[in-house]
């Protein structure tokens with residue numbers, strides 16, 4: 129049964145500005161990739177908004193358009209970029225330092241990349257302990273800093289002739305803190321900004337500024353940023369989409385594919401040991417135990433939610449789950465992850481799975497930044513505000529509306545994403561139910 133009507137979605141006309149707090153390895157790899165793809169030098173592999181398709185109707189209908197031909201999305205040519213960083217280097221210098229992309233490619237993109245210079249950041253050493261830089265705003269209160277960010281946002285939009293903006297946090301992982309009373313309501317949060325409450329992190333000030341300006345905000349790191357009630361309240365008031373936390377790129381991507389397989393076949397789990405080495409600046413920041421704690425919490429939640437030990441005590445009660453990240457400079461951005469998975473089969477006989485993923489952190493993250501920025505802009509034009517659960521597909525620790533547990537299974541997440549797009553068009557949702565048996 130086709131839905132009666134879809135959702136009215138404004139067309140993606142004009143320029144979309146993508147604003148990135150944190151112009152490090154991920155952000156510059158993303159921006160350089162868009163420039164390279166625009167010029168036909170490289171292909172934007174890994175991006176659903178560029179390559180994804182969506183089946184409509186019955187399998188026999190043979191109707192599978194590209195997603196970008198199905199819903200209105202900004203094109204790569206429509207995009208322009210801005211951001212903030214504590215280091216003053218422009219994007220060419222930052223990308224060169226990050227060492228992800230080859231120098232020969234960066235050299236070809238030098239004019240466009242050099243033109244993007246970071247705006248002064250809102251930064252506090254207490255929240256990211258391992259790095260320090262000079263390009264930082266000054267203000268008497270956190271509210272004053274938020275107002276400076278709002279001015280940056282408006283100026284960027286005006287100076288670049290953008291119709292719309294989308295912000296994605298690509299800054300360092302802040303230290304682990306849970307939400308406190310100041311995060312519980314918008315009134316308390318705004319009072320906290322005026323009184324310089326120590327529990328308000330810099331990333332939260334960016335998120336506040338974005339939402340006040342009605343700009344969709346996505347958090348690519350595991351720290352709270354926008355994941356607390358005061359921000360959900362502000363998102364509702366300003367009709368703005370929010371999403372987070374933590375790009376699902378490497379080891380957790382594999383985990384959310386393998387764990388559903390164990391669960392589907394009802395194989396037991398004794399333990400899952402995951403370790404990584406990486407040598408980029410992200411690795412250096414995560415070498416601080418408090419920043420690592422944010423990452424650890426984000427990575428650990430996945431298995432419990434997928435395996436549901438309370439429902440399957442014989443299979444999943446008390447499994448051991450350990451996650452380690454070791455900073456190892458020689459590897460740079462080329463992370464290596466190992467997983468040792470101890471499982472049990474028929475009659476409890478033990479078996480092991482070993483995974484060794486030699487990945488590239490920012491190469492995996494860049495298309496996710498693109499998709500999230502574009503889909504969040506789509507959500508805004510479709511009038512979808514608050515937590516965008518349908519984008520959980522991209523996130524390690526997906527935000528949910530209050531009271532709901534997150535869905536981690538990658539293929540359920542994918543189905544939800546595509547069904548949300550079908551819903552906006554009023555098309556039949558695809559549930560893979562063999563409806564022909566019941567007609």
Ligand SMILES: NC(=O)c1ccc[n+]([C@@H]2O[C@H](COP(=O)([O-])OP(=O)(O)OC[C@H]3O[C@@H](n4cnc5c(N)ncnc54)[C@H](O)[C@@H]3O)[C@@H](O)[C@H]2O)c1
Pocket residue numbers: 149150151152153154155212213214215226249250251252256259261297298299300301302330331348349350374375376377378408409410413488489490492493
């Ligand atoms: N690459 C991946 O696979 C991946 C996956 C999930 C999450 N992440 C997260 O994405 C973020 C970016 O990763 P990266 O590899 O680009 O790290 P990076 O260290 O290369 O870049 C982060 C940048 O943020 C800047 N920064 C820190 N605090 C800031 C602030 N308050 N305002 C503005 N700039 C600030 C730093 O100076 C740095 O240049 C990290 O939080 C990381 O944990 C990355």
